[in-house]
Amino acid sequence: MDLILWRHAEAQEWTQGCDDMARRLTTRGEKQAKRMAGWLDRQLPDNTRILVSPAVRTEQTASALGRKFKLRPELEPGASTAQLLELVQWPDARGCVLVVGHQPTLGQTIAQLLGLSVAECSVKKGAVWWLRSREREAQAQTRVVTVQSPDLL
16 A cells, blocks of 8 residues: 655644634645645556545645545544544555645654654655555565655655
8 A cells, every 4th residue: 555645735824813724825835736746646546545634725735736635524633643544544455545634643644654763753844755555574564655845846
């Protein structure tokens, strides 16, 4: 199984009284999403399942890809690693799943899957971590396929 974790691109700053779910991408964030979407579109299999947090900024990020996606409340800000992994059926699902979500959930998921001693990895806004599960010598492993930043594309 391939699991691709895409953090939403740069969004408007949160301010007191602001609805976090309604925050939109900045102009820079729109450019980041477009650059990463162009790269992803060339890499992703046609049958990739795309699951997106219902926050406006993640919807905007995913929309840049121009493919159908499903909004999933399990991916809202504050979601747990367990919720994300259950939703994508890691590591048992077949094929490729792209998740567009938030920190710290994405970073916590990466740290757990890679067996890191830290609680979470830092995931840059708009960046992608592509992970692959495999079994080697009867032992489950997680491989990093690539990490991409929109600023380097």
